[in-house]
Amino acid sequence: MLTTIVLLFVFAVPVIFAVQPMLGPRLTIPQDTGRSPESLKRKKQLLYRQIKELELEHGLGLVPENEFNTLRQELKKQVSEIMEAIRKHS
Amino acid sequence: MAGISGVLMEQRNKIFLAVSGIVFVALFWIFRISTEADAQDALMISFLSLENIEDAGDRRVRLGGIVDPGSIVIQKENLLDCNFTLAQGSFKVPVHYTQVRPDLFKDEAEVIVTGQYVNGVFEADELQTKCASRYEGDLRNESSYQLEDLDI
Amino acid sequence: MTPVAGGYALNLALGFSLFSIISVFWFHYNKDARLYFTAQRLVLGSCLLVGFATFVLAAELINSNFDIDYVAHYTSLETPAVYKLTALWAGQEGSLLFWLFILSIYAGTVVIQNQRRNVNLMPWVLVVLSVVMGFFLVLTNFVANPFAPTDADFQVMNGNGLNPLLQNATMAIHPPTLYLGYIGFTVPFAFAIAALISGDTGSLWIRSVRRWTLVTWMFLSIGIILGGWWAYQELGWGGYWAWDPVENASFMPWLTGTAFIHSILIQEKRDMLKTWNMVLIILTFSLVIFGTFLTRSGVMSSVHSFSASSLGPLFLGFVFFLLASSFALLAWRYSSLKSDSKIQSISSRESGFVFNNVLFVVLCFAVFWGTMFPVLTEAVQGTKITVGPPFFNQIVTPLALALLLLTGVGPLLVWRKTSKTSFYKNFPIPIFIGLTAAIVLIIIGFGSSVVMTASLSAFVLAAIMLEFGKGMQIRKTKLGETYSASLMHMISRNRSRYGGYIAHVGIVIMFLGFTGKAFDQEAEWGLRKGEEGHLAGYRFSLVQLSEAERPNHYAWIAEISVEDIGGEKVTSLHPEKRVYFHNNPNPDRRQPHSELDIHSTFRRDIYSVLSAVDTESGTAFMKIMINPLVRLVWIGGIILVFGTLISLWPRKEAN
Numbered sequence: 001m002l003t004t005i006v007l008l009f010v011f012a013v014p015v016i017f018a019v020q021p022m023l024g025p026r027l028t029i030p031q032d033t034g035r036s037p038e039s040l041k042r043k044k045q046l047l048y049r050q051i052k053e054l055e056l057e058h059g060l061g062l063v064p065e066n067e068f069n070t071l072r073q074e075l076k077k078q079v080s081e082i083m084e085a086i087r088k089h090s
Numbered sequence: 091m092a093g094i095s096g097v098l099m100e101q102r103n104k105i106f107l108a109v110s111g112i113v114f115v116a117l118f119w120i121f122r123i124s125t126e127a128d129a130q131d132a133l134m135i136s137f138l139s140l141e142n143i144e145d146a147g148d149r150r151v152r153l154g155g156i157v158d159p160g161s162i163v164i165q166k167e168n169l170l171d172c173n174f175t176l177a178q179g180s181f182k183v184p185v186h187y188t189q190v191r192p193d194l195f196k197d198e199a200e201v202i203v204t205g206q207y208v209n210g211v212f213e214a215d216e217l218q219t220k221c222a223s224r225y226e227g228d229l230r231n232e233s234s235y236q237l238e239d240l241d242i
Numbered sequence: 243m244t245p246v247a248g249g250y251a252l253n254l255a256l257g258f259s260l261f262s263i264i265s266v267f268w269f270h271y272n273k274d275a276r277l278y279f280t281a282q283r284l285v286l287g288s289c290l291l292v293g294f295a296t297f298v299l300a301a302e303l304i305n306s307n308f309d310i311d312y313v314a315h316y317t318s319l320e321t322p323a324v325y326k327l328t329a330l331w332a333g334q335e336g337s338l339l340f341w342l343f344i345l346s347i348y349a350g351t352v353v354i355q356n357q358r359r360n361v362n363l364m365p366w367v368l369v370v371l372s373v374v375m376g377f378f379l380v381l382t383n384f385v386a387n388p389f390a391p392t393d394a395d396f397q398v399m400n401g402n403g404l405n406p407l408l409q410n411a412t413m414a415i416h417p418p419t420l421y422l423g424y425i426g427f428t429v430p431f432a433f434a435i436a437a438l439i440s441g442d443t444g445s446l447w448i449r450s451v452r453r454w455t456l457v458t459w460m461f462l463s464i465g466i467i468l469g470g471w472w473a474y475q476e477l478g479w480g481g482y483w484a485w486d487p488v489e490n491a492s493f494m495p496w497l498t499g500t501a502f503i504h505s506i507l508i509q510e511k512r513d514m515l516k517t518w519n520m521v522l523i524i525l526t527f528s529l530v531i532f533g534t535f536l537t538r539s540g541v542m543s544s545v546h547s548f549s550a551s552s553l554g555p556l557f558l559g560f561v562f563f564l565l566a567s568s569f570a571l572l573a574w575r576y577s578s579l580k581s582d583s584k585i586q587s588i589s590s591r592e593s594g595f596v597f598n599n600v601l602f603v604v605l606c607f608a609v610f611w612g613t614m615f616p617v618l619t620e621a622v623q624g625t626k627i628t629v630g631p632p633f634f635n636q637i638v639t640p641l642a643l644a645l646l647l648l649t650g651v652g653p654l655l656v657w658r659k660t661s662k663t664s665f666y667k668n669f670p671i672p673i674f675i676g677l678t679a680a681i682v683l684i685i686i687g688f689g690s691s692v693v694m695t696a697s698l699s700a701f702v703l704a705a706i707m708l709e710f711g712k713g714m715q716i717r718k719t720k721l722g723e724t725y726s727a728s729l730m731h732m733i734s735r736n737r738s739r740y741g742g743y744i745a746h747v748g749i750v751i752m753f754l755g756f757t758g759k760a761f762d763q764e765a766e767w768g769l770r771k772g773e774e775g776h777l778a779g780y781r782f783s784l785v786q787l788s789e790a791e792r793p794n795h796y797a798w799i800a801e802i803s804v805e806d807i808g809g810e811k812v813t814s815l816h817p818e819k820r821v822y823f824h825n826n827p828n829p830d831r832r833q834p835h836s837e838l839d840i841h842s843t844f845r846r847d848i849y850s851v852l853s854a855v856d857t858e859s860g861t862a863f864m865k866i867m868i869n870p871l872v873r874l875v876w877i878g879g880i881i882l883v884f885g886t887l888i889s890l891w892p893r894k895e896a897n
Binding site: 112135168 | 607608626629632633861
């Protein structure tokens with residue numbers, strides 16, 4: 001008897017757990033447009049990292065000079081755009 | 091502009107050629123080793139069933155089967171010198187082997203031997219036992235037996 | 243009662259997997275996020291249920307419930323508790339459940355990590371995870387149920403017990419690590435397929451799976467190396483790799499997986515090779531399932547294989563399903579995978595990566611070819627023709643050497659195009675060092691294969707050292723750091739890069755270890771007390787032959803004194819011949835076992851096996867092997883894992 005109850009419990013819990021969201025009101029997920037402050041921050045971090053890496057590789061002589069300049073310009077421009085967007089949000 | 095993209099195309103063609111070259115050479119090498127007669131003798135071994143043992147001629151071949159129960163005879167003077175009979179259904183072949191035997195070699199062990207068939211005796215230079223990574227067999231109707239009792 | 247619960251848990255888990263797939267598709271059509279969250283929870287629930295089932299089986303194994311067929315077959319009352327637990331993966335049914343259990347851990351972690359992240363990819367990731375879990379759940383529910391009751395028509399009082407060979411610490415660790423490595427590839431595969439279905443084929447999925455892939459790859463490497471180490475220490479044939487089909491089954495996904503961890507770098511940095519990365523991960527995962535098929539189907543007579551079973555066709559079918567559906571998706575999204583950036587020069591770093599990838603894939607094909615050769619020849623000619631290590635070595639060596647060369651060339655190449663100036667700046671020192679090594683080795687009189695491997699290794703090591711040196715120099719001049727501080731900071735700031743280089747050093751050291759194989763020597767003697775044998779400039783004499791009775795075995799112990807050519811004592815070796823279950827009245831049931839003794843140094847291992855003892859005459863029959871440089875293989879392996887760990891270690895997110 002006890003085992004049956006325990007087992008029912010063991011199996012009922014995951015079922016309830018799984019269908020529980022269906023009992024609430026209808027939801028829509030905010031689609032990830034890449035404009036949320038969080039994703040902007042993540043992008044900024046990523047760009048910083050890319051710049052650092054570019055500088056290292058340039059120092060090691062693995063990136064040609066003109067390429068380094070254009071890429072760095074490009075990355076810096078992207079960073080300032082994102083900074084701007086973050087400022088607007090806050 | 092056309093000049094730049096022309097240079098680009100040329101470089102891309104070079105890469106394409108180099109990649110296909112590597113693939114082609116490698117495949118050719120694999121194919122050659124797999125089919126060339128000399129290589130076949132040195133690198134490959136036919137796996138014969140015991141009934142076709144006469145086909146072996148003087149080639150080095152591989153045989154598989156069960157060690158016929160009770161057939162293992164180990165020389166007194168040289169414990170590495172061993173004779174046994176390999177069985178595959180009703181077909182049997184006597185085997186002679188003079189190197190270190192694997193620990194799992196015993197009656198009814200599943201073995202693979204490699205060697206030459208000379209005058210009705212298979213002179214093996216390699217003896218592998220099948221590793222029992224499983225431990226199957228029928229369950230037994232016995233209430234208690236010791237670990238020692240276990241069939242390997 | 244409880245074993246039944248295990249079975250029910252597996253039933254329910256299968257239901258959960260199916261419903262999660264349905265929920266995702268439904269969500270796709272009506273955009274109701276409740277369905278998406280339900281799907282997430284269904285996958286989580288399925289993972290928990292599998293965990294519960296595994297727990298039940300483990301408990302039944304420990305409690306020796308012989309009413310369950312699996313428990314009765316693989317354990318007995320006398321099996322030590324630890325090995326009752328490891329019996330979980332000793333047999334077919336249990337190991338399938340264990341597969342599922344590991345997959346559940348991975349799948350559960352993915353879901354929890356991404357509850358609100360990666361919204362575009364995650365629904366489809368759930369589908370792929372559920373399909374793979376569903377496949378294994380179908381197997382454990384309907385084909386190989388680990389909870390099936392014993393079919394004997396009598397009450398089983400004691401089980402058959404676990405094979406003594408598997409009652410060993412390494413064998414308790416090696417299969418789970420290999421599994422962790424194997425199964426982990428499901429996650430990057432799931433993300434790749436999700437990227438294809440959703441059309442979000444940018445670098446997002448790559449970034450999400452980079453660390454996963456490295457962790458998985460590391461476990462697979464550890465599993466493979468441990469397997470070799472176990473074979474070397476325990477089996478007594480003096481080698482660590484035999485090109486056995488099951489070894490190859492783990493090596494093939496390792497090769498394509500290695501290609502993958504290199505080529506995703508290019509996609510991250512240059513947005514290139516997108517299609518190729520898809521192909522690689524699809525191949526890798528298919529090879530994982532194919533490898534599982536090789537070990538399960540009985541197609542290969544391998545030392546590892548389980549007995550022939552009905553699982554073979556199912557696995558093969560699943561592999562074909564995976565390949566067909568993945569490549570169909572790939573074809574459908576092909577145009578979106580086209581990259582704007584193109585490789586600009588054959589001398590660029592990008593093309594170095596391309597060559598590395600091609601070589602890895604060709605190498606994988608070579609191993610595949612050799613593994614399937616017996617099956618192919620049997621189908622075509624009717625005779626099974628087997629190929630052994632010489633065949634593989636012939637095919638693999640040139641490809642492996644080419645890869646070794648690239649390991650050195652790669653770091654020296656410049657993005658886009660290596661100009662003449664950069665070439666003259668980067669290449670001369672490593673080339674000089676490589677050539678010097680070659681000349682010295684030729685003068686000493688080594689053969690071509692050793693000269694090639696060793697001089698290439700020198701070249702690669704020099705190239706890597708140069709990279710480290712340059713990086714340190716920059717920090718030193720810019721920031722005024724000491725050399726040691728700059729080394730530490732440089733590595734910790736650029737873990738992926740320098741961790742990778744350290745892993746390369748490990749590989750090079752392993753390669754050096756492999757060359758030792760060419761100089762292996764062995765001899766077999768029957769020696770009586772005081773007699774001696776000579777091998778490779780060493781004198782081996784039998785000092786004494788003693789006997790000992792220990793709790794579960796009887797042992798003959800040879801004491802062999804080893805002296806070098808000058809009469810200097812090198813070491814004493816004590817190999818043993820043991821007989822387990824020696825008290826058994828039935829001699830057939832006694833289990834002989836050779837306990838090796840290895841004297842290991844950097845230069846060579848002296849490897850001794852006591853193969854037989856003639857008690858009457860007091861003769862010890864022994865096999866002695868001299869295996870040069872084997873230790874380098876293990877040290878290289880440790881460095882490889884260490885480098886990978888550095889590479890994947892997360893860093894603090896600082897601004």
